[in-house]
Amino acid sequence: MVRKLSASGSGLMLGDVFGLLALALISATAVLMLLRRRILKRFKNLDLMRRVHIAVAALGGLFLVLHVAYFITWPLNVEILLGYVSATLALVVWVTGTAFLERFRDSLYFHGTLSLSAVSLMVIHSAAAGLNVPFAFAEVVLVGTTAVAVYKTTQYVGKMRTAGVVKR
Numbered sequence: 001m002v003r004k005l006s007a008s009g010s011g012l013m014l015g016d017v018f019g020l021l022a023l024a025l026i027s028a029t030a031v032l033m034l035l036r037r038r039i040l041k042r043f044k045n046l047d048l049m050r051r052v053h054i055a056v057a058a059l060g061g062l063f064l065v066l067h068v069a070y071f072i073t074w075p076l077n078v079e080i081l082l083g084y085v086s087a088t089l090a091l092v093v094w095v096t097g098t099a100f101l102e103r104f105r106d107s108l109y110f111h112g113t114l115s116l117s118a119v120s121l122m123v124i125h126s127a128a129a130g131l132n133v134p135f136a137f138a139e140v141v142l143v144g145t146t147a148v149a150v151y152k153t154t155q156y157v158g159k160m161r162t163a164g165v166v167k168r
């Protein structure tokens, strides 16, 4: 029997707190970067924004590792597997973010869209495996992240067309 990943009637378990903190920090750092043009109009310091983004992402990653370490279990069910898939995606997000800083400019599209996929998978995992996140919230996040990812994809294809990589 797979252990239920969540609060019992007595309240939140420590592992739940780690997971919720990871989700909040990772979502917050993604929203921060999606709104960076507006924020930069006011503060005009891209370097500081990048540092804050990476620091918050690292803190989120730390809580994610603690969450996985707390709940690590066998055998797996689909909702737990979704958690592992989203944590693996977070690793890919880390690599693509680093690649962008190493001047592999096109990796920003993959960094942005994969980070949104990771966030929506994490929310679905939380709603399905635990008791703390309502399904309605997961549905709203899924629709929102999909809409932003589709918008980013149309922008990226437009850029590729302008660069002559994709023919009309």
Ligand code: HEM
Pocket (backbone or CB within 6 Å): 026, 027, 029, 030, 031, 033, 034, 036, 046, 050, 053, 054, 057, 058, 060, 090, 093, 094, 097, 098, 100, 101, 108, 109, 111, 112, 113, 115, 116, 152
């Ligand atoms: C899981 C954690 C992370 C999430 C959810 C995340 C999410 C995002 C998102 C949504 C964007 C905006 C993409 C766009 O507008 O197309 C972004 C930009 C960026 N991210 Fe991350 N990111 C994470 C971790 C990292 C890490 C670890 C690094 C570097 C080591 C990094 C470096 C960057 C950079 C350099 C940018 C672009 C900043 C600019 O416009 O100059 N990110 N990130």
